[in-house]
Each structure stands twice: as structure tokens, then as C-alpha cells.
Amino acid sequence: MEQKSLFSVISPIMVGPSSSHTAGAVRLGLMARNIYKNEFSKVHFVLYNSFATTGFGHGTDKGLLAGVLGYSVDEKIIKDIFNKVKHVEYSYDYAQDISRHPNSVDITFDDKMTICGDSVGAGEIRINCIDGFSADIDGTYDTLLLMYKDRPGMISKVSDIIQKQNVNIASLHCDRSSKGGTASMYVALDIPVGEDVVEKVRNIKDVFFVTNVRKLK
Secondary structure: OOOOOHHHHOOOOOOOOOHHHHHHHHHHHHHHHHHHOOOOOEEEEEEEEHHHHHHHHHOHHHHHHHHHOOOOOOOHHHHHHHHHOOOOEEEEEEEOOOOOOOEEEEEEEOOOEEEEEEEEEOOEEEEEEEOOEEEEEOOOOEEEEEEEEOOOOHHHHHHHHHHOOOOOEEEEEEEEOOOOOEEEEEEEEOOOOOHHHHHHHHOOOOEEEEEEEOOOO
């Protein structure tokens, strides 16, 4: 039997009229911020399908911006976020794409990283792509995310570092552009790991990006 979260049973306490278009938008922005982690001066959003057509009335644009700036779903500043932002350049595009989820968005930070995700209902979200690599991150678990040159033994090296911390792996997913090309891995964890683990993974040969993504509250 599939387990349901509290969000799927009752809507979250939030600012805004819609759990999927407002709360989901905020949480998508928050998760994208958790993944990118760096300070940024510019962010661009592409809203798809229902997000694009009805999101304006539901405050989706405000929710996404508030999320990437670190605000949570219940903060009143969301309603007035456009008047509060001074240090970040932000922009929006709108598109229709039947291959995408009805409530879908691409978030690009400083023209450096693009994170794609969906608001799947009742405030729940799912990140499904990071810089062209498939993902499946819903904010339920703390997650170790890395990118590297594809070669044998990478899964073993990473899992060994985690195992030595006595941390259980909930799930693990890999993707790659081609054999020997750029690859990605995300590892969902039962408990968070420290920055010392991140540093050990970063020091593995051919790893060029690693980040510790905290779960959403």
C-alpha cells in the first residue's frame, strides 16, 4: 500500500489561494535553492501549462520567487515579494508543452544551473531534472547530489563513504550523457550527513560537483 504524506491528506498552512499553484511553487523554489546553494544575482523561470495560464492569478510567480529567496509557504511577505526584492534580477517566460506536467517549471540561476520540477498537488513537489540529467527528488529525504565523469566504481566509492558514517541509503539514482561522459548521482539518506562527507566525496577523482541537499520541512 502506497504511503501518503500529511501534505497529500490536508493542504499546508500557507499564504495564497492554491496548494499546487502557490504552496507547491514556494516549495519548488526552496528545493531549487537547496540544490544550487550558491548566492545568485539573477534567476529566470519558465512556467508551463497550467502554471503558465492560471498561475498569475494564484500567485505562482510570487511563490517561485519567494521560494528561491528562502521564504517558506506561510510567510506573509510572499504577497508583496516583488516590492521587497532589491538585489536579485528575476524574469519569467510562459510556455505550453504537452510532454510536461500541468504544473511545471524550469528555474535557472545565473545562467549556470537549470532545475526542472513539478507541483504534483497538495503542496507536494518533485524535482525531475538538473542540468539535463534525470532526477527524482521530492524533498522527503536529505540527499547527496553529485556530478562526475562516468567511470567504473563511482557508486561503490560514494556508498562506501556513506556506509562508514553508519548512514542508511534510502534510494540511489544515476544518469549519464554517454558512456565515459558526464554523469549524475543522487543518494537519498535516512539521516543527514555532515560537510565532512561532502568533502570526501568531492575529493574522489573526476567528481566536479557535489552538494548536500536538505529535505524540505
